[in-house]
Amino acid sequence: MDRLTEMEAFATVVDQGGFTDAAKKMGISKSAVSKHVSSLEARLGARLLNRTTRRVSPTEIGLAYYDRARRVLNDAGEADALVTSMQSAPSGLLRISVATDFGVNHLSPALSSFLEDFPDITVNMVLNNRYVELISEGFDMAVRIGELEDSTLRARKLTETTKRMIASPAYFEKYGKPEKIDDLNNHKLLHYSNQSSGNVWKLTAPSGEKRQVRTAGWLSVNDGQSLLNAAISGLGIAYLPSFLYSDAMEKGLVEDAMPDLPMDSQGIYAVYPPGRFTQPKVRAFIDFLVHEFADKGPSDW
Template structure:
């Protein structure tokens, strides 16, 4: 087995935690995979894997080597793909995963326009707020909002995602308008997530981060639910502008504490590094960047803070 094949075998063992599973994925015998890893260890003069009866885990040296293997294998795959697909049109099935609210409000329409442009492509779009592993689930592109915590995935920035505090004019008339972040403790708040005894919103005060305790009268894992409650005057909500922007523009919702808004988040397109960037994936991500960009449509309808 040559060096690249051995590196690929080693990477599959680390990813799956099993020689047998790596052999199955590569259509090789377990002994062939084990031999390839042993040859790498001999060549490097370092133990790459710790083996137990239940699982195989990388050593510190093995983890560093694994990360380099992924980068090298991805570069090889991408180079070969670029040459072999240089004149190819995007074809086949493009599998996309995205958050529920963003997918419903904006991505569905974008995908329809994308398919008009690339009629030979079929698209499988699934919407879920649960974070998935693109490699394990066989997804080509995962759209996610917020900080990236998994460095094993390649992320490309699509658009900013501004977060704002909003309330209906009726709520503010009845309960007053907060003048500082600390005032939120006296208000009814609509919180994303699960109900707990103590919840906090992370805002800013004169450019510095500030954590504010809130009393949530409604908690939900869906932003559209919180938007509807805010529109009905139930309380103050912390929402992305892609959910609340049209209501702000129409004055159905007002921005609260405009000088204390949270830091912006980012919408990313994620894909696995050990798959070359196929034409269908590349053109779809390019399309999303062009479609949304630095000033997405949900932000152009009201002034920046």
């Protein structure tokens, strides 16, 4: 007899408290259930059930075997569900967390195409500039930029972005361009206000030395687009990713403050909770993003 069927018959008898109810649960005859259990006991060489005219209960050995058997049966059920899920069309609610700057400028414009391709998926995209806990906060995935802090998450790289110091031609005409990193102390700097490290810019000198610039900003704001607008208007120098400033630079609205500095790159990743398989809706969206950003970055946006 099939070992898994024997285990299922035995576990169902324990769950239902008897052969009659177990037979109804499994949709087979009472005698068939009895044969499966008897075969299992014979194969194991142990009595797993105490049988009386009134009730059926597991023996001490039977109870220990039940715990393991139930795990096996649950795993088998999950395996079946996995195959079904992997073959089913992507559907359901997809909750995404993404940084405001990238979400507004690049993810939002792409969503219409994705939703047209997958009409059974609904998207709830949350834009914020804080680190979110995917599992505890109920997100299916996130798009993150830079070094990944949580190594337990699964990640797939989408593309890269560079970071440069930029300001308007009018600002440079009035204040000049910094010639070396130390010159930034004499300039008006525009900072993100939500960085945990404070007003610190991490730069690479022409020598390859890693430098940290700590100086008070003339303006601090928790939104990259606002910093870009401030830089365009001539308020100072901002340190921004290329996906945010590239269009303005192409139009001549801003210039590179120190073009001789090595160009630092940051990865842009789709991250999602660990697990034995990826939900079809998550897999579909990540595949879509990989295709969407295949020809973008690190500087060309």
